[in-house]
Amino acid sequence: MITERIDFKKNSVEALGNPKLKKALVNFTDRSRASRQKAVSGVSEWEELRSEARGIKEEVIKNLDSYLLELEKSVTRLGGKVHWAKNAEEASAIVVDIARKNNVKNVVKSKSMATEEIELNRHLISNGINTVETDLGEYIVQLCDDHPFHIITPAIHKTKEDISKLFSEKFDVPEYEDPQKLTNIARKELREKFLSADMGISGVNFAVAETGTIAIVENEGNARLATTFPDIHVAIMGIEKIVPKLKQLSIFLSLLARSATGQKSSTYVSLITGPRREGESDGPQQFHLVFVDNGRSDIAKSEETRESLYCIRCGACINICPVYRQVGGHSYGLVYSGPIGAIITPQLNDPQKTADLPFASSLCGACRDVCPVKIDFPHVLLSLRQKVVEETKGRANLQGLMEKIAFQVWSFVFSKPFYYSLTGRMMVFLQYFYQKDNELRGLPYPFSKWTKEKNFPAFSRKPFRKRWKEQYHGKNGIMR
Amino acid sequence: MNSKESKAFILQNLRSALREDKEMSRSTGKVFVDPQLSIDQSKLQNDFIVNFEMVSGEVHLLGEKENLTEKINELIRELDAQSVSFWNMNSLKSLEFTSEIDLANADIGITGADFAIADTGTLVLLSSPEQPRLTSLLPPVHIAILEKENIVLDIHALFARLGKSYENYDKLCSCISFITGPSRTADIELNLTLGVHGPGRAIVVIV
Known part of the structure; x- marks a missing residue:
């Protein structure tokens, strides 16, 4: 919120x-x-892949109501459970409720922007449920009580010195600065968390309506662990994440890895279809899928901005x-x-x-x-x-009015050659008091808004049009 | 909170939003698999090796006269492993080791690979009672045995192949894992480090 x-x-x-x-x-x-x-x-067919993906997304969003129902049916058929949340609070409440009913104490999470959006961690923790982010970047961010800086690399604003100090304080280890050593410490700490977790929470990169399959893309393996080890898997998805057919995943997976990290493929892609099957020794016993609207169905209403929902993050x-x-x-x-x-x-x-x-x-x-x-x-x-x-x-204030006047003056001056060149010549005189090293500094209001941050190049004594004439037509106006 | 009420709200909102223009700009349904393309299996194998090694994976080619079981025994010895966990596969029946039940303590996990993708250097593992997911995930080293006929050109070809195997999607397995090299992260100042959660070494033996 x-x-x-x-x-x-x-x-x-x-x-x-x-x-x-x-x-x-x-x-x-x-x-x-x-x-x-x-x-x-x-990728020689890159542009075709983009067009195809765009076409699929356009069609999905236009028919989102029926695709959501199809996906619900597919997931239910497999023994999974679908939950519908119209806003962030409801989505978090659903997850807390699942945790309570199953007496869950420890939750491991893999990276998910949707859960960041609904502030799930805050809700779980305030309900007494231990919740640990397991993506290395998210884990670092959580340990410093900070927010992700980027959707793919959340801790990119932290230096290795910051992280080394943080780990040393939290885990009572020396201040290593070797990233591999720091990674190994995190592996050890987090492996313990995985082994004792009773619930794993993940996001969803794509959800296939036809089969009820969710695709999760990652490099570290924490999403695989979070969705395989604990008895309960809860996946949270914005309602726009649907892809109609399984085979269409190949298009989106090709686009996603290359666009996100410049990899041909991310290290791990998991296509999860329902809970553990009979006879299997791993995978979750319960599979929950939470549909989060939180304003998305309103976005679908605006033809002008609907395409915001096509984003694959x-x-x-x-x-x-x-x-x-x-x-x-x-x-x-x-x-x-x-x-x-x-x-x-x-x-x-x-x-x-x-x-x-x-x-x-x-x-x-x-x-x-x-x-x-x-x-x-x-x-x-x-x-x-x-x-x-x-x-x-109209931002009905002074700034709005000023902008309006400025643009009217601008359009008047720029549409008349005479006024244009006159203005240029006037500026050469007017700038006299502010000019230093061929730059304008400390201009009066409202131009001070510009020069407070950076200098403005000075107006040239010899305007471009004159120089152009001399260069190409010679001083006497004859073409060289 | 009432999930049913929310469901009605969301569907209603979507329907009112999209009612006016239902006629669709359907995707062209373009197929990115070229059926005319003649597939040179040895080129696929080479491409797979190049791409898998590029992401810090390791590849061993089984020589014609070499025995797979012997090769795996040798790898395990080289890695100085105390305990090994492996899938229930014929080729692993006569290993010198018995499969460790507690995966969390295994030094090596050995699996098959149902498919591989040449273009990206990716292994594809399908889950089943005989093929648990954690074998390729929990131990610090993962060894996968890949038959070279199962290497396909690219991800589009892979999905076409999966489509053939899963005519009826009720039979789609619970988890398909795509594995492209060892576990990695660049979350600390963009420095690449391996083995953050999954195996730090990913080894393929091509048969």
Whole structure:
């Protein structure tokens, strides 16, 4: 639940003032983008896969009601149980209820954005149920009582020195800085948790309506452990995660691994179809699948923004986003960050409190170009901006008025060559007091909003049009 | 909380949302498996090896005159394992070891592999009473025995193959595990580390 307004600007300024974070972000986004690019370039039919996936998603969302019923039927036929939750509180209450009825004391969780979204851990823990995140990044984040920084690599904002100190404090071990040693410590600690857990909770990457199969994609093996070892498996899914046919998984699995981490395939993909069968020695005795709406059926109503529901949570849009690269994941307030956060968070939460987010983008469109299901982010963002403006009566304040005037002046000047060149010449004089090293600094209000953060290039004495003429037509206007 | 009421609410909301434009933009149903493609099995095998090794997996090719049981015995000795757990497979019946019941204490887990995917270097294991899931997961070392005829080109071909085996989806097994190398994470400053939860070593013996 969102309690106060997300102040994107304030959060960003905080993030920008942290040089350690900045270094981690640049390193991380550069590497992610490069490895994705490499993985994608190895697939000749990439564009066809994207189109196909997009087509499937369009059809699924349009018929989501009947697909949900089909999936429920398939899961029930296998001996599993489906639960419907219309909001976050209900979803958490369902899981707590399953735990209570089965006298569950220890829960192991694998990474799931849906459970972050519904704040499941808080509910379980406040009901006296030990709940441990088992993905290494999520585990680190949980140990520091922090929030995930990125949907794929949650602890990317922590340095190995931070983690080494944390482990040393919590587990009474020396301060190792070798990542492999730290990983081994986590393995030992978490293995104990798995062996004593009575319930495993996972997310769902894809759910197949036809067979009742859920697909879980991961690299560590913690999701496999959480869904195999404990007697009860509870899987939590947003209602948009459906894929109609089993064989269509090949398309989505191809897209997901390459888009998310630049791998040809993630290390582990588990296709789980119902609880343990007769004669099997492992796998859960009980299988529960929780459908979480939490605002999704409302998103389906808007033709303009419906495509937000096509997202497969790969994070490619986040890694490529020039805004995320600067401000990082926490600036977006809630679990989803980057472009997907900017479009999903305002639609799943109070639009007043999340009104900053649709504006947290330069609309460059890089996210649209990498999206494996071709979500047209700029289009959705503009539509959400429009809504914000309408709902706040045109941001009926000084800023709104100023913007309006500024754009009118701008359009007047730019549409008349005479005024355009006159303005340019005037600027050369006006900038005199603010100019230093060919840059403008400390401009008066409202331009101070710009120069407070960065310098503005000075207007040239010799405008481009004049230089162009000289270069290509010679001083006398004759073509060289 | 009333799950039935919520179900009605969600379905109602979706129906009212989507009522107006039901005519669908169906996917083209494009099939990404090329039936014309002639499959060169030895190329598939080579591709599998390259891709599996690229993700830090290890591959042993069984020579024509070599005996599988002997090879596995040898691997176990090399790994200096105290206890081994393995699937109930014919080729493992005459191992020097008996299968450890308590998987949590086993040093090595030995399984078969129902299929493998050349293009991604992936092993595919189907669960059944004879083929428990944890054998490939709990011990620090996983050895999988793969018959080379079961290597398919890519994930699309794999699903086509699964489709043939599972005409009737009631018989779809409870868990299909895709395994592409040893357990890995990059959660600490993007440093690759192995064996965080699953096996730190993944070894394939191709027969």
